[in-house]
Amino acid sequence: MSDLLERLRGRGWRMTAQRRVVAEVLDGEHVHLTADEVHMRAVVKLPEISRATVYNTLGELVTLGEVLEVTTDRRAKRYDPNAHRPHHHLVCAGCGQIRDVHPSGDPLADLPDSERFGFKVSDVEVTYRGLCPTCATTA
């Protein structure tokens, strides 16, 4: 993802300090940050960056397919820089941490035509839920 900035420039993006910093934050952390977490980390590098710009930039990156949105609950959306290798997620119901997982099997193939109701099905998300080792023992 280090060539993200190049790809963006190629798409006609103005290269601003703000966009660079948001890209750096996502590049550095292969985790699933909320917009406010991205903002907090961006502020360290560029104190005057605004919340609105972080939201705008994240939205643009999602539209470009460079970052995925992950919604596992009604709390804040999380932004996933691992957009280029398909995967699913395992979420701890206790602490909310998210891990990337790669199940075997193809859930799209598991949906027979008779269960598609004429929909053009284009995507499937699988969310596993459970308790991480820490939360399981602290329960």
Add this chain to the structure above:
Amino acid sequence: MSDLLERLRGRGWRMTAQRRVVAEVLDGEHVHLTADEVHMRAVVKLPEISRATVYNTLGELVTLGEVLEVTTDRRAKRYDPNAHRPHHHLVCAGCGQIRDVHPSGDPLADLPDSERFGFKVSDVEVTYRGLCPTCATTA
């Protein structure tokens, strides 16, 4: 689900007009309503019922396992009275409608131990996304 009220009484619930009405709304409609939609329908039967009570009652029903929460986007959560037959969901990206689907295969079995990171995995949600026949042609 018509014996829902009985089960709830058995669990020590006080039987109030408000709870009865919420249960009736969910019983009557095998669809996926938002809390505000439940409230609107409840108000028809019991005009003074409050939004807070609808939220409280839905939350209790979810805790008891009588109703499922379905979060397919960042809009309002939806409440699913079909809690006793496992199923997954197919969501139209255009109009937001939700259908119950029953894929073959068991996604839980498809998650190898090496991909569980020591989690106690208890549940899996599969969300198919696509366009319904109407939205696919109107696109």
Add this chain to the structure above:
DNA sequence: ACCAGAGCTTAGACTCTGTCTAAGTCAATC
């Protein structure tokens, strides 16, 4: 049947995410 009181309901304030707006700033081009 009546009472006490725990449990339930209510209105509205509040929180949390995220979006929008209008004014100011700046990167890219000339």
Add this chain to the structure above:
DNA sequence: GATTGACTTAGACAGAGTCTAAGCTCTGGT
């Protein structure tokens, strides 16, 4: 270096849900 349209900003706004404090009511015990 000037121009200009894209970008950024602060803060207002909105939607969904939670919380609170006060009042009401269901239920069990008498």
